[in-house]
Amino acid sequence: MKARALLLLAACLAAGQSQAGLLTDDEARKQIKELEGRISQLEETEKQRARTLIDMQAQMDAMSEEVRKLQGRNEELQHNLQDAEKRQKDFYVDLDSRLRRLEAGVPQPGPAASTPAASGVEAPATPAPIDPVAENHDFDAAYALYKSGKQQASIAAFQDFLTKYPGSTLAPNAYYRMGAAYYGLKDYKNAVNSYLTAASKYPASGIAPSALLGAAISYQESGDVDDAKKTLKQIIMNYPDNPIAPRAKKRLDSLK
Numbered sequence: 001m002k003a004r005a006l007l008l009l010a011a012c013l014a015a016g017q018s019q020a021g022l023l024t025d026d027e028a029r030k031q032i033k034e035l036e037g038r039i040s041q042l043e044e045t046e047k048q049r050a051r052t053l054i055d056m057q058a059q060m061d062a063m064s065e066e067v068r069k070l071q072g073r074n075e076e077l078q079h080n081l082q083d084a085e086k087r088q089k090d091f092y093v094d095l096d097s098r099l100r101r102l103e104a105g106v107p108q109p110g111p112a113a114s115t116p117a118a119s120g121v122e123a124p125a126t127p128a129p130i131d132p133v134a135e136n137h138d139f140d141a142a143y144a145l146y147k148s149g150k151q152q153a154s155i156a157a158f159q160d161f162l163t164k165y166p167g168s169t170l171a172p173n174a175y176y177r178m179g180a181a182y183y184g185l186k187d188y189k190n191a192v193n194s195y196l197t198a199a200s201k202y203p204a205s206g207i208a209p210s211a212l213l214g215a216a217i218s219y220q221e222s223g224d225v226d227d228a229k230k231t232l233k234q235i236i237m238n239y240p241d242n243p244i245a246p247r248a249k250k251r252l253d254s255l256k
Contacts, residue, residue, distance in 0.1 A: 082171060082206065132166060137168045143177060151181040172202040176211050183214065188222035190217055191215075209235055209244035216251065 040058030158181070160176045165171065179194035195215035199208045212235045219228035232255075235248040 025142075061229070079210065130168075135165050135168055135170070138164065139168075139174065142174070146177050146181055147185075151184045154178075155181045172198045172205040172211070173206045175201070176207045176214070179211065179214050179218070183218055183221075186221075188218040191218040192222075209239040209242045209248075212239075213244050213248055213251075220251075220255070225255055 051109050063093070138157075142154055142161055145157055146154035155178055158178045161168070161170060161174050168174075175194050175198035179191045179198065182188070182191035182194055192215050195211045195218065198205075198211035199215070202208060212231055216228045216231035216235070219231060229252060232248045232252040235242075236245050236252070239245055
């Protein structure tokens with residue numbers, strides 16, 4: 001618009017000069033044509049600059065999205081590493097405990113001996129000992145299903161694990177992963193239940209703050225903003241020094 005206005009002004013000036021006898025008609029037309037050429041160049045330059053800015057903005061948006069994905073992947077990898085370290089530590093603690101009992105001569109738990117019933121009442125059978133190798137194997141199998149995207153199958157596997165090993169140190173993780181699998185299926189009600197079970201039954205476990213955050217996000221996704229806020233506040237109040245607390249505060253602030 002500005003370029004065209006300048007062209008009109010220049011044409012008027014050239015016409016005025018022609019009428020005043022300062023320029024011939026040919027000279028005036030020549031000057032106007034030169035001005036049109038310059039203005040066309042300026043307009044093309046502006047268009048190229050605009051296209052360049054648009055391309056740069058698109059590249060910046062793509063880079064921002066890539067950074068966001070990488071941050072999410074990094075958080076997942078860190079959590080998986082913590083899970084693996086925790087499982088390894090629990091396994092060796094259990095193994096060390098068993099070795100110490102053997103060294104001290106303490107009998108290991110096993111099937112109840114067959115003894116005559118006293119007064120006609122049968123003695124309760126002693127539960128069979130848990131094999132930590134089988135326990136870890138079953139958890140890893142369920143987790144592999146989850147990682148491969150087979151959410152429904154992983155839920156069934158984790159439920160079976162919890163039935164077989166109700167007292168397992170991996171139980172909090174199993175409930176947490178079940179919550180994540182339900183979330184992946186957009187079954188937010190069951191996701192909340194699984195996450196809250198992990199947090200309420202095992203409040204001292206390292207998974208509890210993450211489970212509460214998962215419950216809060218599931219509440220938010222289902223449209224229950226009030227319960228999402230309550231759960232985020234619970235994280236901040238009960239686990240102020242946990243790395244999850246700043247994330248909970250940031251999400252809470254975004255819901256106000």
